[in-house]
Amino acid sequence: MKTICFYFQIHQPYRLKRYRFFNIGRDHYYYDDYSNEDIMQQIAARSFIPANRMLLDLINTYKGKFKFAISVSGVALDQMEVYAPEVIDGLKELSRTGAVEFLAETYSHSLSSLIDPVEFQSQVQQQTQKIKLLFDQKPKVLRNTEMIFSDDIAEMAYNMGYTKMVSEGAKLILSWRSPNYVYKSENQPNMKLLLRNSQFSDDISLRFSDYTWKEYPLTAEKYISWIAATSPQEEVFNIFMNYETFGNLQPAHSGIFEFMKALPKFAFDKGIEFSTPSQIMDTHKPVGTVSVPLAISWSDEERDLSRWLGNKLQKSAFNTLYEISERIRLANDRRLKKDWQYLQSSDHFYYMSTKHFYDGSMHSKFSPYQSPYDAFNNYMNVLSDFIDRVKAQFPDSVDNEELNSLLTTIHNQEREIKKLQSELKKVLTENEEKLVEKTPVK
Amino acid sequence: MNTNDLGCLEFSGRYPNNILEETNNYSIVTGVIARTYEYDIIHAHDWLTYSSGLHAKNVSGKPLVIHVHATEFDRSRGKPNPTVYGIEKNGMDHCDHIICVSNLTRKTVIENYHQPEWKVSTVHNAVEPLSPEIEAIERISNVKEKVITFLGRITMQKGPEFFVDAATQVLRRTKHIRFVMAGSGDMMNQMIRLVADRGIADRFHFTGFLRGEQVYEMLKSSDVYVMPSVSEPFGISPLEAMQCGVPSIISYQSGCAEILNNVIKTDYWDVDAMADAMYSICTYPGMAEFLKEEGKREVDSIVWEDAGKKIRAIYDSLV
Numbered sequence A: 001m002k003t004i005c006f007y008f009q010i011h012q013p014y015r016l017k018r019y020r021f022f023n024i025g026r027d028h029y030y031y032d033d034y035s036n037e038d039i040m041q042q043i044a045a046r047s048f049i050p051a052n053r054m055l056l057d058l059i060n061t062y063k064g065k066f067k068f069a070i071s072v073s074g075v076a077l078d079q080m081e082v083y084a085p086e087v088i089d090g091l092k093e094l095s096r097t098g099a100v101e102f103l104a105e106t107y108s109h110s111l112s113s114l115i116d117p118v119e120f121q122s123q124v125q126q127q128t129q130k131i132k133l134l135f136d137q138k139p140k141v142l143r144n145t146e147m148i149f150s151d152d153i154a155e156m157a158y159n160m161g162y163t164k165m166v167s168e169g170a171k172l173i174l175s176w177r178s179p180n181y182v183y184k185s186e187n188q189p190n191m192k193l194l195l196r197n198s199q200f201s202d203d204i205s206l207r208f209s210d211y212t213w214k215e216y217p218l219t220a221e222k223y224i225s226w227i228a229a230t231s232p233q234e235e236v237f238n239i240f241m242n243y244e245t246f247g248n249l250q251p252a253h254s255g256i257f258e259f260m261k262a263l264p265k266f267a268f269d270k271g272i273e274f275s276t277p278s279q280i281m282d283t284h285k286p287v288g289t290v291s292v293p294l295a296i297s298w299s300d301e302e303r304d305l306s307r308w309l310g311n312k313l314q315k316s317a318f319n320t321l322y323e324i325s326e327r328i329r330l331a332n333d334r335r336l337k338k339d340w341q342y343l344q345s346s347d348h349f350y351y352m353s354t355k356h357f358y359d360g361s362m363h364s365k366f367s368p369y370q371s372p373y374d375a376f377n378n379y380m381n382v383l384s385d386f387i388d389r390v391k392a393q394f395p396d397s398v399d400n401e402e403l404n405s406l407l408t409t410i411h412n413q414e415r416e417i418k419k420l421q422s423e424l425k426k427v428l429t430e431n432e433e434k435l436v437e438k439t440p441v442k
Numbered sequence B: 001m002n003t004n005d006l007g008c009l010e011f012s013g014r015y016p017n018n019i020l021e022e023t024n025n026y027s028i029v030t031g032v033i034a035r036t037y038e039y040d041i042i043h044a045h046d047w048l049t050y051s052s053g054l055h056a057k058n059v060s061g062k063p064l065v066i067h068v069h070a071t072e073f074d075r076s077r078g079k080p081n082p083t084v085y086g087i088e089k090n091g092m093d094h095c096d097h098i099i100c101v102s103n104l105t106r107k108t109v110i111e112n113y114h115q116p117e118w119k120v121s122t123v124h125n126a127v128e129p130l131s132p133e134i135e136a137i138e139r140i141s142n143v144k145e146k147v148i149t150f151l152g153r154i155t156m157q158k159g160p161e162f163f164v165d166a167a168t169q170v171l172r173r174t175k176h177i178r179f180v181m182a183g184s185g186d187m188m189n190q191m192i193r194l195v196a197d198r199g200i201a202d203r204f205h206f207t208g209f210l211r212g213e214q215v216y217e218m219l220k221s222s223d224v225y226v227m228p229s230v231s232e233p234f235g236i237s238p239l240e241a242m243q244c245g246v247p248s249i250i251s252y253q254s255g256c257a258e259i260l261n262n263v264i265k266t267d268y269w270d271v272d273a274m275a276d277a278m279y280s281i282c283t284y285p286g287m288a289e290f291l292k293e294e295g296k297r298e299v300d301s302i303v304w305e306d307a308g309k310k311i312r313a314i315y316d317s318l319v
Helices: A033-060 A074-083 A085-094 A117-135 A151-158 A199-204 A222-228 A255-270 A275-281 A314-323 A325-330 A334-343 A347-352 A374-392 A399-432 B019-036 B047-060 B072-075 B082-094 B103-112 B160-173 B189-198 B213-220 B237-241 B271-283 B285-300 B304-319
Strands: A003-011 A068-072 A100-101 A141-143 A164-168 A182-185 A192-196 A236-242 A288-290 B043-045 B064-068 B096-099 B120-122 B146-151 B179-184 B204-208 B222-227 B249-250 B264-266
Touching: A003 A275, A033 A074, A033 A085, A033 A255, A033 A288, A068 A074, A074 A085, A074 A222, A074 A334, A074 B096, A085 A100, A085 A192, A085 B160, A117 A151, A117 A325, A141 A255, A141 A275, A151 B064, A151 B072, A151 B237, A164 A275, A164 B103, A192 A236, A199 A222, A222 A334, A236 B271, A255 B082, A255 B264, A275 A314, A314 A374, A325 A334, A325 A374, A325 A399, A334 A374, A334 B103, A374 B271, A374 B285, B019 B047, B047 B064, B047 B082, B064 B082, B064 B304, B072 B082, B072 B103, B096 B103, B103 B120, B146 B213, B146 B271, B160 B179, B160 B189, B160 B204, B160 B271, B189 B204, B204 B271, B213 B237, B222 B271, B237 B249, B237 B285, B264 B271
Parallel strands: A003 A068, A003 A236, A068 A100, A141 A164, A164 A192, A182 A288, B043 B064, B064 B096, B096 B120, B146 B179, B146 B222, B179 B204, B222 B249, B249 B264
Antiparallel strands: A182 A192
16 A cells, blocks of 8 residues: 655744954844844745645645654744744644644754754754644654754664654665655664655656756646555655645745645555654564665765865864853853854855855855855854853853853752751741740730 | 267166156167067067157067056056157057956047957966975064954055944944054145044054065955955955955955955945944954955966966967
8 A cells, every 4th residue: 555755844043143253242232123024924824824725725635644744943943933823723723633743853953963962952842842833743753854864873863753754755765765765774773764765756846847857747647556556565655855846946836836736646646654753663674784884965976074064264164152051051041042053054054165165056045144254254253242142151260070060069059058048937837925035024 | 869978878667757858768779679589479568669669569569468457547547648658659559459457447438549359458466385494484463453454555445444444333332342554645634644643653553665574474464355446457465465364344446356256345435334344244243254355265276377378378369
């Protein structure tokens, strides 16, 4: 019985405003509100809101047999709360149908899994808490930022309590094998994996409106027939894409909404179902293991980390950022913690990429900066100010561990004092009469 | 015609006050040479030689290519000397092809000199690879601060006052940076006064004119090279700086910005952006190292052979 597993990803970063070095130490607000608001509202109007409506209609039409998964980063949710709350309302309705599974990911859409396990865990916790709060679901399947996956990450995820993950069906890890099965991690056999079928996914998200593509125009009937034509043992079709495919990456006039609306009918006609990742991994046995010593992702031809950490600028910024992670975890300042979340978004590093800089191709479409140097410069200025603020709370002269132990001591002493105070109060009230001075009776 | 007692024309060997007379004499001599020898193409560089080129063309009937390294518009920042403009326009009107050193210059030629587009091509300059002696020059640094250098003629076209303004911004807020303005020119005294006015003279230094190897010594001892030109037809000095492994900041209004990627580009008037870039290279080691390595790699691939090939193709099309 073939089944399609759709998964849509929603993310928008908090873009930084133009922040010059002379703002360091003076200006502690880093974000380009105008730009973030403008972009979020545009994308909501073009993509998220009509897509939410379309998917809700499909669920209702097929009485819950049409199912899929969604994952939203915490940072995107923060922005939507302020700039486009209708999107959250739409997602809430989708969640209430019971046909939509929300996945777990990092709050900031960050690369913390690559450098700081404690931060990674904290990020995932923060995000799942938010999802529970807004959509009343406790995510069971983990999706790391940009599908970044490795054996180490599998191990970390398992230690956090997850036994199911989704990632990219990269040739590097599958070689001749097909992504249309459930796999498990070789390193951590308790971790089940669903791997994205990049060909079928990109057919919709990248090639749908490309009229030079030999399969243009893509109709729902044709697409389903391809899936139906695969060998009978291949049962699982993982179609993972950015939610903005509907309306933004593939504009409405390309017919993407009509395509999607027609899809379930053709699928059901051929006996193909729709499932959520949890359902699939609970009911299917893994057919093999994958070993991923070096991290993969769903980005670019190489399916690796080069888009975010490919050059010296990116690496230096990344390392500088995470050097301060222990210290910021000790802080209690809410503003600082929020800034810490927003500065970790992988997009900041993405803008510093020099990969396609020389041919000026797709990179420039998504970056608010003129050049990768501009991106690096701006980010580092902001980071410098942020680091100064963290250090102002906890000065450099005190070492991290020493600091930690001092704080713990202070905390314990506080507790002790409280305990003693309440004991004292108890004793005093019991023996009040004995303690009151007897005034001499004249 | 003023001949000396041997019947020869005298040339001063530099740019004298009677320069128009000298160029005229030069073209007379050219006519004599043109009648004597056989050749296929005449190639004249900049306005000083245009009249000679035209004379040679009239004499021999061979095609004339003129090479525009700079126009009067660039030199005078919009207010050209009418005589020089006349000579330049005359040369462009009567030649067979015009080669410019950048798209910026090409645009000026097409728009301000009213030349047809098909007649004008761009062949970007390149840079000679460093000789081993120059490669061997070591960095001289007696100061522990980072050094930011402006190296060029201190004249209106090169935008020195923007460099001073950006330096002021940086120096007011940092302690670990020093500035150097190397070279001389008609605006040098004005710049010295400006620096004193801004109160940054303790960390802003002038070297005067640098000769030969001194230029490379200066470059190698710098941490940043800045060229805030208002209108630079090409500008080979940033390439030389990149060869010495110095991260560079150039203006969008220079010709070399068209072919360089591993430099920081700003508008010449955007003092804030320039100051920010200066601070960034001096403070974030990732930025400095990246620009240094990638810059050297990029400049090593810019060779004169490519320019030569393009010019050869133009010659072939004319003959």
